[in-house]
Amino acid sequence: MSTAGLTFPEGVIAATLTPMHRDLSADIDMLVGHVRFLLENGCNGIALLGTTGEANSFSSTERKAILEGILLGGISPDKIVVGTGCCSFPETVELTNHAMSHGVGGVLMLPPFYYKQIDDDGLFEYFKLVLQKVDRVGLHIYLYNFPKLSGIAYTPALIGRLIDRYPAQIAGIKDSSGDFSNMSALARSFPEFRVYTGTEKFLLDLLNEGGAGTISATVNIYSNLAAEVYSKWQEGSKEASELQKKLTTRRTALDGIPFVPLLKAIIARRSGNDQWLHLRPPHHLFEPHVIGEFS
Amino acid sequence: MSTAGLTFPEGVIAATLTPMHRDLSADIDMLVGHVRFLLENGCNGIALLGTTGEANSFSSTERKAILEGILLGGISPDKIVVGTGCCSFPETVELTNHAMSHGVGGVLMLPPFYYKQIDDDGLFEYFKLVLQKVDRVGLHIYLYNFPKLSGIAYTPALIGRLIDRYPAQIAGIKDSSGDFSNMSALARSFPEFRVYTGTEKFLLDLLNEGGAGTISATVNIYSNLAAEVYSKWQEGSKEASELQKKLTTRRTALDGIPFVPLLKAIIARRSGNDQWLHLRPPHHLFEPHVIGEFS
Numbered sequence: 001m002s003t004a005g006l007t008f009p010e011g012v013i014a015a016t017l018t019p020m021h022r023d024l025s026a027d028i029d030m031l032v033g034h035v036r037f038l039l040e041n042g043c044n045g046i047a048l049l050g051t052t053g054e055a056n057s058f059s060s061t062e063r064k065a066i067l068e069g070i071l072l073g074g075i076s077p078d079k080i081v082v083g084t085g086c087c088s089f090p091e092t093v094e095l096t097n098h099a100m101s102h103g104v105g106g107v108l109m110l111p112p113f114y115y116k117q118i119d120d121d122g123l124f125e126y127f128k129l130v131l132q133k134v135d136r137v138g139l140h141i142y143l144y145n146f147p148k149l150s151g152i153a154y155t156p157a158l159i160g161r162l163i164d165r166y167p168a169q170i171a172g173i174k175d176s177s178g179d180f181s182n183m184s185a186l187a188r189s190f191p192e193f194r195v196y197t198g199t200e201k202f203l204l205d206l207l208n209e210g211g212a213g214t215i216s217a218t219v220n221i222y223s224n225l226a227a228e229v230y231s232k233w234q235e236g237s238k239e240a241s242e243l244q245k246k247l248t249t250r251r252t253a254l255d256g257i258p259f260v261p262l263l264k265a266i267i268a269r270r271s272g273n274d275q276w277l278h279l280r281p282p283h284h285l286f287e288p289h290v291i292g293e294f295s
Numbered sequence: 296m297s298t299a300g301l302t303f304p305e306g307v308i309a310a311t312l313t314p315m316h317r318d319l320s321a322d323i324d325m326l327v328g329h330v331r332f333l334l335e336n337g338c339n340g341i342a343l344l345g346t347t348g349e350a351n352s353f354s355s356t357e358r359k360a361i362l363e364g365i366l367l368g369g370i371s372p373d374k375i376v377v378g379t380g381c382c383s384f385p386e387t388v389e390l391t392n393h394a395m396s397h398g399v400g401g402v403l404m405l406p407p408f409y410y411k412q413i414d415d416d417g418l419f420e421y422f423k424l425v426l427q428k429v430d431r432v433g434l435h436i437y438l439y440n441f442p443k444l445s446g447i448a449y450t451p452a453l454i455g456r457l458i459d460r461y462p463a464q465i466a467g468i469k470d471s472s473g474d475f476s477n478m479s480a481l482a483r484s485f486p487e488f489r490v491y492t493g494t495e496k497f498l499l500d501l502l503n504e505g506g507a508g509t510i511s512a513t514v515n516i517y518s519n520l521a522a523e524v525y526s527k528w529q530e531g532s533k534e535a536s537e538l539q540k541k542l543t544t545r546r547t548a549l550d551g552i553p554f555v556p557l558l559k560a561i562i563a564r565r566s567g568n569d570q571w572l573h574l575r576p577p578h579h580l581f582e583p584h585v586i587g588e589f590s
Binding site: 024051056057058059060061062087088089090091094111112113114115116117118121122123125126128129148149150151152258260280281282283284 | 319346351352353354355356357382383384385386389406407408409410411412413416417418420421423424443444445446447553555575576577578579
């Protein structure tokens with residue numbers, strides 16, 4: 001699929017980690033280096049400050065500084081989608097306006113995730129309020145569906161209402177539900193709406209259903225392999241299927257392990273740079289049993 | 296039980312609602328009026344900016360202004376425990392230092408609630424970091440255990456570790472787990488640690504087990520009745536038991552209904568002031584079937 005007017009790429013998008021100094025402040029130079037590495041190794045774009053980037057462990061002030069930092073470091077804003085969905089609408093509005101004023105390709109929006117027993121009407125009211133208060137010119141929102149962490153699902157019915165009301169702004173979804181039937185149904189139901197799978201296990205299958213690609217944590221450590229699947233699919237090559245099997249096997253080996261400490265541990269081992277081991281609590285360091293296979 | 300050095304009261308504590316203007320900014324005058332009403336109608340203290348106060352729908356800046364506003368309005372800081380637990384440690388530190396600099400009776404701390412698959416070690420690291428960064432003199436932390444919303448439980452093992460490490464700071468818990476066996480076990484295991492039940496259904500039973508009282512949303516609408524249970528229990532009167540039955544019946548009628556819109560609707564009806572109906576999304580207005588019984 002392709003959607004007119006969207007600058008953010010389809011394909012393989014890494015939800016980047018956020019490297020830190022010993023004092024747990026973000027290390028912008030290291031982050032710029034890592035993002036550049038990902039873009040040079042097969043990633044079409046970057047999701048900044050998502051779950052993997054420990055977004056919710058940073059204050060709004062810090063989040064704005066991190067985005068500014070990587071743009072100053074020379075990363076093209078078109079390649080960036082940035083997480084701006086907070087529990088409170090004033091913070092969501094503030095981060096969204098900040099991101100758009102820096103020309104990013106889009107924002108990735110969690111639903112407000114503290115309260116539960118929340119229905120579609122409540123979420124629709126929330127989006128209505130946010131969209132009243134942000135600059136909507138050029139705004140592209142990618143919904144961030146991760147019910148296991150947020151406790152809130154973007155239902156197909158709600159997505160349909162949002163697209164009807166805000167067709168120019170509601171650009172797509174990162175679906176981290178892990179439910180392929182949900183993402184393929186979204187791709188089929190809303191052809192102008194970009195559906196990225198949150199796990200690259202479904203990359204090829206979702207592309208074949210009209211999906212846009214993957215926005216994934218784990219492609220931080222094997223972006224080239226995911227990119228090969230995508231490019232072989234674009235070429236219509238049968239090799240895509242074999243490569244997807246390999247990608248799925250690698251990804252399946254990581255099932256059930258908390259991603260943030262896992263990925264930081266793997267990259268620390270691989271790079272020989274222990275600064276990668278710094279994490280903000282409540283995440284903490286551990287020695288994943290699978291680390292050897294990836295380092 | 297009684298704990299030396301604690302200024303915040305035991306007994307009946309209302310987790311106050313936050314009244315709002317039409318533009319959804321907090322109406323401080325109305326909030327001061329409501330808090331004063333609660334304190335004059337049986338409440339020993341107030342939990343400000345908890346779940347019921349829509350804390351997580353306000354930005355940090357707004358949360359600080361709301362606390363300052365009610366203190367300027369003449370409410371005694373000793374009577375206030377204020378919610379300061381955010382997802383990110385910098386915001387938790389900022390709100391906690393702000394609250395303590397205003398002399399409040401304590402802070403009510405949610406665990407960092409976005410990430411899941413979090414273990415006791417991760418939560419302990421989080422508290423260690425926060426307690427390194429706040430002014431610990433006179434700081435009294437009440438843990439806010441509400442796993443249905445936060446997705447994270449404060450386990451007895453973690454609570455024990457926190458009390459061992461920070462005996463002067465870890466003052467108590469609001470246990471909204473709904474699990475009486477959990478709260479009574481905490482009250483018995485940690486005699487210097489104040490255990491408040493999150494539902495007044497268990498008020499009398501928990502007092503009899505050495506608990507401190509209740510910090511509850513629903514006492515916004517029948518604080519006097521809860522206060523009668525507490526005072527009869529203090530007097531050793533057998534009437535406490537009959538009053539508790541009445542309190543439990545009233546509370547049980549509200550089971551399963553989202554509290555924030557419910558309580559705002561009841562108070563709007565009762566007071567004839569529709570300004571009470573303003574809510575921040577994702578909460579939204581509805582007409583609860585039980586409203587007639589309480590208005």
